[in-house]
Amino acid sequence: MATPSTGSSSIDDILAPCHGAYSARTTKGYRADLRIFVDWCAARNVPWLPAAPQVVAAFVDDQIANYRISTLKRRLCAIAFAHRMMDLPTPSDANVVRLAVRRAARQKVSRPQQKRGLTHAIRATILAACPETMAGLRDAALVSVGYDTLCRCSELSAMLVENVKFQADGAGSVLIPRSKADVAGAGRIAHLSPDTARLLRGWLNEAGVNSGPLFRSLHMHRVADGPLATS
Numbered sequence: 001m002a003t004p005s006t007g008s009s010s011i012d013d014i015l016a017p018c019h020g021a022y023s024a025r026t027t028k029g030y031r032a033d034l035r036i037f038v039d040w041c042a043a044r045n046v047p048w049l050p051a052a053p054q055v056v057a058a059f060v061d062d063q064i065a066n067y068r069i070s071t072l073k074r075r076l077c078a079i080a081f082a083h084r085m086m087d088l089p090t091p092s093d094a095n096v097v098r099l100a101v102r103r104a105a106r107q108k109v110s111r112p113q114q115k116r117g118l119t120h121a122i123r124a125t126i127l128a129a130c131p132e133t134m135a136g137l138r139d140a141a142l143v144s145v146g147y148d149t150l151c152r153c154s155e156l157s158a159m160l161v162e163n164v165k166f167q168a169d170g171a172g173s174v175l176i177p178r179s180k181a182d183v184a185g186a187g188r189i190a191h192l193s194p195d196t197a198r199l200l201r202g203w204l205n206e207a208g209v210n211s212g213p214l215f216r217s218l219h220m221h222r223v224a225d226g227p228l229a230t231s
Contacts, residue, residue, distance in 0.1 A: 010038075010049060011031055011034050011035065011038065014034075014082050014085050014086065015027050015030060017085070029074070030081055033075040033077075033078035034079070034082055037059060037075060037079055040059055040062070040063075041055065048079075049083070049086065049088070050083060050086075050088045050089070050091070051083070051091045052091065053091040053092075053096045053097050054096055056076070056079060056094075056097050056100075057096045057097045057099070057100035058100075060072055060076070060097065060100040060101060060103075060104055063075070064103075064104040064107055069104050069105050072101070072104055073101070076092045076097070076101070079091065080093075118143075118146070118147055123143060123144070126140075127143065127144070127199075130143075134207065134221055135218055137199070137202050137203045137206050137207075138203050138207070138215060138218070140199050140203070141196070141200045141202070142156060142215050142228075144193075144195065144196035144200070145159075145192065145196055145200060147196070148190065148191065148192050148193055148196050149174065149176060149190035149192075151176060151190070155176055156215060157213070157215060157227045157228050157230050158176075158177060159174060159176070159213070159214040160211075160212065160214055161210060161212060162211060163175035163177070163214075164192075164200065164214065166197055169194070170194035170197060170198070171191065171192060171193060171197055172191075172192035172196070172197035173189050173190065173191055174189070174192060175189055175190075176189075176190055207223045208223070213225075213226060214227075215227065216228055217229060
C-alpha cells in the first residue's frame, strides 16, 4: 500500500506515468485540484493518500461555502483518479462522501443563467460593425428586424418577403406566421421602425429578392433560393 504523503512530489509521481496517455490540459487540471486537497489535508494534519472517506466528506462540506458543486465534483474526480493510479480504494465511492455531495448540491441550487438581452446600445454597435457588403447588409437587416420583432432565429428564418409591408412614413410591418407561443398558428403583425425598414429595403434591393424567404444564405456572393439556416 502507498504511504500517506502531503508533498507536491507525490502528485508529480502520480501524474508522471500519465504523460502521453492524457492531454496536458487534463493533467494540469488534476494537478491543480489535487494541490488544493493536499493543502487542505496538510492544514488538518490528515493523510491525503490514501484518504479516508470521512476526510473527503469533510473536505466537501468545508468547500461548498465558497465553490460551486461542479467544482467540487471535479476535485472529487481528481482525488479518485489519484487513488486509482496508486491502486487504492476510491474514497468518493463511500456513502459518507455521496451524502456530502448531495448536501452540497441541495445547498447550491443554481438558477439558469439569463442571457443578456440585445439592448439599443449593443444593437448600434453590431450595426456599426456590419460592412457594406451583401452579407453585411443582410446581417444588419436581420439584427434590426430581430430587435424590433423580438423573434427567435427560427421565426426570422420563416419570414417571407410577401409578409413585409413598407409604409409611406418610412416605417414598416411584418407578419410573423407562427411563433413558439402561438399554438393556434394565428400569427401576429410586428412593427418595423423606419431605421429597420431602411436596412431591410437595402438588403432586398441589393439581393434582388422580390418574393420567398426574407433572409437567405449566401454562397460565393450569390443569394440562395431557400431560407437562412438556423442550425
